[in-house]
Amino acid sequence: MASEERRFRAICFYRQQRPASEVVDLISDLHDGSFGEVAQQFLMERCIRDEICRKFEPSHTYTLRLLKLAIRKIEDEKGQVEEDVLNLYMELLGKCKESVGGGASHSCKTFAYGRSIDEAVSVEGHISLNVSFDILAGSTGCKEWEAGFVLAEFVLNNPAVFKGKVSVELGSGAGLVGICLDRVGCSTSVLTDGNIEALQNCRTNLDLNGVRNGWHETKEGLELQPDLGVQCVPLKWEEEIEWRPDVVLGADVVYDPEVIPSLVSTLVSLLRPEIAGRNAETERTAASLSWKDWITTKGGNSTPFALVASTVRNPSTLELFAAMTRQKGLVVRELVEFERQSGGILFHWLPFREKKSAIVMHCISVR
Numbered sequence: 499m500a501s502e503e504r505r506f507r508a509i510c511f512y513r514q515q516r517p518a519s520e521v522v523d524l525i526s527d528l529h530d531g532s533f534g535e536v537a538q539q540f541l542m543e544r545c546i547r548d549e550i551c552r553k554f555e556p557s558h559t560y561t562l563r564l565l566k567l568a569i570r571k572i573e574d575e576k577g578q579v580e581e582d583v584l585n586l587y588m589e590l591l592g593k594c595k596e597s598v599g600g601g602a603s604h605s606c607k608t609f610a611y612g613r614s615i616d617e618a619v620s621v622e623g624h625i626s627l628n629v630s631f632d633i634l635a636g637s638t639g640c641k642e643w644e645a646g647f648v649l650a651e652f653v654l655n656n657p658a659v660f661k662g663k664v665s666v667e668l669g670s671g672a673g674l675v676g677i678c679l680d681r682v683g684c685s686t687s688v689l690t691d692g693n694i695e696a697l698q699n700c701r702t703n704l705d706l707n708g709v710r711n712g713w714h715e716t717k718e719g720l721e722l723q724p725d726l727g728v729q730c731v732p733l734k735w736e737e738e739i740e741w742r743p744d745v746v747l748g749a750d751v752v753y754d755p756e757v758i759p760s761l762v763s764t765l766v767s768l769l770r771p772e773i774a775g776r777n778a779e780t781e782r783t784a785a786s787l788s789w790k791d792w793i794t795t796k797g798g799n800s801t802p803f804a805l806v807a808s809t810v811r812n813p814s815t816l817e818l819f820a821a822m823t824r825q826k827g828l829v830v831r832e833l834v835e836f837e838r839q840s841g842g843i844l845f846h847w848l849p850f851r852e853k854k855s856a857i858v859m860h861c862i863s864v865r
Contacts, residue, residue, distance in 0.1 A: 513545075513608035515605070534577055541564075562594055603630055604629060605629070606628055607642065608624055609642075609647070611844060627672045627703050641671070648857045649805060651845060653675060654681070654843045659745075660745065661684065662685045664686040667689050669749070673701070685725055686725065688729050688743070689729070690731050691732065710728065717737070738767065745804070746802075747805050749806075751806065753811065769803070769828060803862060806860045810857065828863065831860065833860070
């Protein structure tokens with residue numbers, strides 16, 4: 499791995515608040531295995547005082563933990579802790595002591611994306627998310643999830659599919675996919691979630707990333723049409739829905755067998771399979787075409803379709819989802835990896851890639 503790429507990896511790890519020990523080890527490896535003066539300067543100037551991290555700051559607790567490990571390593575090496583490092587450590591130690599029991603439960607993680615390292619270091623190649631330390635805060639919606647990144651990459655890799663379209667996202671969570679939809683020029687993106695706190699945090703993240711947006715207390719009175727921009731709307735899946743979007747999206751929404759009936763019911767309401775008529779020939783045709791050709795009508799327009807990305811935790815849950823979706827008259831197709839990443843844009847240095855977490859994406863349509 500080239501030295502500049504290794505440096506960028508260490509910076510990305512800090513921005514993502516990856517385990518502090520991993521960041522210390524990466525910086526040490528960059529500097530011949532030691533944490534001397536130059537390594538400490540890299541930590542302070544390229545990571546902690548990085549322009550993006552000054553604007554979208556990781557938690558004080560995380561940075562304090564990182565500095566503590568770095569200082570311990572320096573002392574183990576019988577080295578000299580630089581005054582700059584020690585001063586920041588003492589400053590954060592005081593702040594964290596003051597906030598015990600009443601500190602912030604959220605902080606920012608920043609994720610870089612692009613086809614190359616050079617592209618990823620541009621401001622346009624980053625998305626910052628305000629996320630919770632507590633998985634139970636805001637239901638599960640105030641946290642970044644693996645399948646959300648895969649779906650977001652799909653959006654970034656296929657801008658022509660979404661540009662000018664009207665979309666609805668189910669379970670929008672922290673807002674990653676919604677931000678990407680805005681960046682590729684989606685005309686209207688309605689971001690929904692059943693948890694108000696999660697949806698409010700989603701809107702916070704839209705603001706952080708410069709996405710203009712609106713808020714609706716209920717779905718009533720919101721008519722889907724082009725050029726509405728990004729709109730946030732509370733939505734329970736069991737509610738009746740009259741919207742007719744071009745695209746429906748969802749990431750990590752297939753996680754519990756008990757929610758599948760209401761999720762499928764919502765997809766049926768949005769896609770209206772009764773207007774198309776599915777049969778065995780439809781399934782065979784879907785299998786023989788590229789996914790883009792499959793959703794394209796003879797006039798060159800797209801038929802309404804849904805994209806659902808899921809982390810494989812229990813395969814039987816995904817099988818149940820696909821079976822119930824087909825029973826309701828929809829056609830289900832699993833996209834293979836090269837179709838998901840055909841444009842080459844990826845989020846860099848994500849933990850789930852290193853763990854090789856299995857993620858599947860279903861494309862669902864009325865034809």
